[in-house]
Amino acid sequence: MIQARRLTKKYDNGVLALENLSLHIKKGEFVFLVGPSGAGKSTFLNLVIRRETPTDGFLSVAGRNVALLKKQEIPFFRRRIGYIFQDYKLFPNKTVRENVSFALEVIEVDPGEIRKRVNFVLDLVGLIHKAEVFPSELSGGEQQRVSLARAIVNRPLLLLADEPTGNLDPDTSWEIMELLREINRRGTTIVMATHNREIVNRMQKRVIALEKGRLVRDESKGGYAVEA
Ligand SMILES: Nc1ncnc2c1ncn2[C@@H]1O[C@H](COP(=O)(O)OP(=O)(O)OP(=O)(O)O)[C@@H](O)[C@H]1O
Numbered sequence: 001m002i003q004a005r006r007l008t009k010k011y012d013n014g015v016l017a018l019e020n021l022s023l024h025i026k027k028g029e030f031v032f033l034v035g036p037s038g039a040g041k042s043t044f045l046n047l048v049i050r051r052e053t054p055t056d057g058f059l060s061v062a063g064r065n066v067a068l069l070k071k072q073e074i075p076f077f078r079r080r081i082g083y084i085f086q087d088y089k090l091f092p093n094k095t096v097r098e099n100v101s102f103a104l105e106v107i108e109v110d111p112g113e114i115r116k117r118v119n120f121v122l123d124l125v126g127l128i129h130k131a132e133v134f135p136s137e138l139s140g141g142e143q144q145r146v147s148l149a150r151a152i153v154n155r156p157l158l159l160l161a162d163e164p165t166g167n168l169d170p171d172t173s174w175e176i177m178e179l180l181r182e183i184n185r186r187g188t189t190i191v192m193a194t195h196n197r198e199i200v201n202r203m204q205k206r207v208i209a210l211e212k213g214r215l216v217r218d219e220s221k222g223g224y225a226v227e228a
């Protein structure tokens with residue numbers, strides 16, 4: 001699903017955010033991306049979804065070399081990738097339903113099908129009863145769940161989640177994790193960047209640790225940090 005070889009990203013301001021990163025993530029995997037603030041986690045996810053372009057090295061996602069994607073190919077490329085941003089912005093002037101429908105409307109799915117799929121994912125995240133309200137009327141955790149519903153409504157092959165449990169209480173965080181586990185069981189590959197030690201330790205999934213843009217650990221069924 002994702003293959004990186006000596007992937008390097010240097011921003012225009014000179015910051016070397018990723019350096020010679022090589023890794024391989026297979027279809028169906030659940031991977032945690034950990035490491036201190038500034039380690040390059042979001043940068044990696046942004047390269048995968050092609051919000052940023054590599055400075056050097058090779059990155060292929062779902063069989064496409066991202067550096068070679070033409071501008072007009074990018075929307076199509078992103079269609080099968082779900083993304084939960086670190087700041088999970090919802091459209092404030094759209095209802096929950098409209099926020100989630102949007103991804104399908106832009107790809108011209110027919111209205112009956114949109115309604116069916118949106119109802120399904122809102123039910124999955126436990127927010128069907130809030131479908132017609134606006135984001136400002138929701139708690140942070142509910143907004144996060146809408147963001148998750150929006151990311152999975154087009155049945156992505158790959159789901160990128162950047163701190164999807166940031167700012168959530170432990171119970172709500174676990175609800176989100178259970179949802180992600182379920183989505184992964186249904187076949188979606190998941191890469192999740194997080195600082196949440198307890199979640200990583202309890203999930204027992206593959207852990208890729210970055211530090212200053214370099215890969216420092218890649219462990220199946222790993223923990224948040226190396227055991228002392
Ligand atoms: N658009 C940008 N322009 C310039 N520098 C950037 C940009 N985005 C990130 N950086 C820098 O690149 C480095 C890696 O940042 P990145 O956001 O990938 O870290 P992170 O691991 O996601 O951190 P956090 O855990 O705080 O979210 C940091 O030094 C950051 O300041």
Ligand SMILES: [Mg+2]
Nearest residue numbers: 041042043086
């Ligand atoms: Mg980040």
